[in-house]
Amino acid sequence: MRLAIRLQELLNLTRNFDFLGPLALRLYLVPIFWMAGTKKLSDMESTIAWFGNPDWGLGLPFPTFMAYAASITEAGGAILLLLGLAVRWISIPLMVTMVVAALTVHWQNGWLAIAEGNGIFANERTAGAVERLDRARELLREHGQYSWLTENGSFVVLNNGIEFAATYFIMLLMLLFVGAGRYFSVDHWIAKRYMA
Structure with missing residues (x-):
């Protein structure tokens, strides 16, 4: 019994460092979404054509809207993840982009990336x-x-299977539930200042 209590106390000490998990997830995802978003934004004409063309592209409805929505969500989401600002909120549209990517681009290729x-x-x-x-x-x-x-x-x-899209979705799902983390996020300092 004493050993179990000691082990629990040891685990409780790790809570002092619980900000590291969300911070690591955020910093890992930043370059992924930044590169994806800025690549699309750098050539929006081609991006819109790829989103809309059913023969050699994704064949999505409203390709202009969808292309801009995905590009801005990814690039803007990368900035928000870096800052730790509105992390729980931005996780939702980023997860949507991962679902759309998995279903439209990667699904037919199976699991493996x-x-x-x-x-x-x-x-x-x-x-x-x-x-x-x-x-x-x-x-x-x-x-x-x-x-x-x-x-x-x-x-x-x-x-080009769904492996990476699914992995990023799970990482974003964690951020949706746990938030940006303490200390190294704007969300933390806003909450500390205005919700204390």
Whole structure:
């Protein structure tokens, strides 16, 4: 019994550092949403065309509205996450963008973001991608500078499955429930000042 009490006291000490979890989630998500949003905003004409075209794009209704909504939500959301401002509120539209991305862009590719040939989440598509990757490596070893090309990492085939969108959704869901965290967020200082 004494050991259980001691262990509980030790766990209670970790509450002094409970701000680290939300801070880490926020800082991890900032560059992801910033790059996604600013890339779309930098070429809105192409983004709108991709959102609207049913043949080679997403075929979404109201493509201009949807493209601007997604782009501004992502870029603006990155800024709010960085500041820790309105984090619970911005998590909702960011989660919506992840659901739309998962359903319209990634769903047909299965779970895996990176193609792997085996495992419970591998499918026919990823197995075929691994075969192509192996052939590409052979060609590069034979005709290219393979060691130079792989000096900083291995080649992979992007499968573009729902894995990353689902992961970001779960991270945002946590932020929706726990908020921005203490100390390193504007939300914390606003609450401390006006709700104390």
